[in-house]
Amino acid sequence: MGDDHMTNHTIGVTGATGAVGGRVAARIARLGGTQRLIVRDINRAPEYPGSSASMAAYEDTAAFERACRGVDTLFLVSATETEDRMEIHARAVDAAVRAGVSRIVYLSFLNAGPAATFTFARTHFFTEAHIRSTGVSHTFLRCSLYLDLLPRLVNDEGTVRGPAGEGRVAWVSRNDVADVAAAVLTDPLVIAASEETTYDVTGPEALSLGATVERLSRLTGRTLRYVPETWEEALESRRPTGAPEWEIEGWASSYAAIAAGELDVVSRSVHKLTGHPAQSIEGFLRRHPSALSHIVA
Numbered sequence: 001m002g003d004d005h006m007t008n009h010t011i012g013v014t015g016a017t018g019a020v021g022g023r024v025a026a027r028i029a030r031l032g033g034t035q036r037l038i039v040r041d042i043n044r045a046p047e048y049p050g051s052s053a054s055m056a057a058y059e060d061t062a063a064f065e066r067a068c069r070g071v072d073t074l075f076l077v078s079a080t081e082t083e084d085r086m087e088i089h090a091r092a093v094d095a096a097v098r099a100g101v102s103r104i105v106y107l108s109f110l111n112a113g114p115a116a117t118f119t120f121a122r123t124h125f126f127t128e129a130h131i132r133s134t135g136v137s138h139t140f141l142r143c144s145l146y147l148d149l150l151p152r153l154v155n156d157e158g159t160v161r162g163p164a165g166e167g168r169v170a171w172v173s174r175n176d177v178a179d180v181a182a183a184v185l186t187d188p189l190v191i192a193a194s195e196e197t198t199y200d201v202t203g204p205e206a207l208s209l210g211a212t213v214e215r216l217s218r219l220t221g222r223t224l225r226y227v228p229e230t231w232e233e234a235l236e237s238r239r240p241t242g243a244p245e246w247e248i249e250g251w252a253s254s255y256a257a258i259a260a261g262e263l264d265v266v267s268r269s270v271h272k273l274t275g276h277p278a279q280s281i282e283g284f285l286r287r288h289p290s291a292l293s294h295i296v297a
């Protein structure tokens with residue numbers, strides 16, 4: 001199965017069993033595209049007409065290179081956060097280029113930069129730079145924070161805590177991100193306009209965390225509140241999880257990036273590339289009415 005390489009404009013989809021990659025693979029299948037699903041567990045690979053599957057982890061460069069043979073365009077989802085994620089990305093990119101991939105569509109993060117407040121956004125910036133250095137055609141999708149993850153920020157008592165201050169963020173749904181990715185991967189007109197292009201991918205409006213919580217309260221009838229934290233308070237409140245310090249700093253710095261204004265961006269990319277408006281918080285809750293069911297009444 002992993003050696004069944006297809007050669008006529010095959011789209012490689014990494015993370016095809018994940019939240020974004022899985023959505024993208026499903027959309028390409030509905031559009032009738034030929035794709036290679038690159039997964040860590042071959043038994044979990046979805047089965048679609050016109051698709052093949054290969055098992056490879058980014059860390060296994062030989063396997064990843066084999067998985068990418070015959071792939072023309074690669075949709076590269078970032079690896080799970082680790083201290084050496086940049087190195088893992090670089091090895092995967094180099095393996096893909098050696099395999100003959102001619103275009104990479106990389107799932108990045110809003111305002112990725114070498115000095116970004118959000119520590120993981122720095123990894124995205126250096127991954128983008130490495131992709132550019134290879135000379136392959138590329139498109140970067142810089143996404144805002146996921147609307148789908150917003151309910152997880154609310155604890156069982158209905159409280160959101162973090163050092164976000166009064167900064168704003170335009171939460172974006174994974175479905176919209178997948179729609180944008182599918183267009184950039186399959187639509188000939190979009191592909192032609194997307195060479196060496198970076199798209200910001202956001203929701204329809206930017207809200208402070210306090211305003212976000214107020215909106216959720218009004219829409220669900222639940223009593224929710226936002227409690228601002230200092231940087232040190234944010235680190236200390238998360239240390240009981242037992243996570244390593246770099247990961248705790250990553251979590252806290254996502255809030256700090258909001259406070260710094262680095263996520264106060266509203267883009268029309270979703271509408272421009274897909275033809276439909278970006279999903280609002282109201283729309284998300286209509287589709288996911290039990291999203292906040294974990295909160296103790």
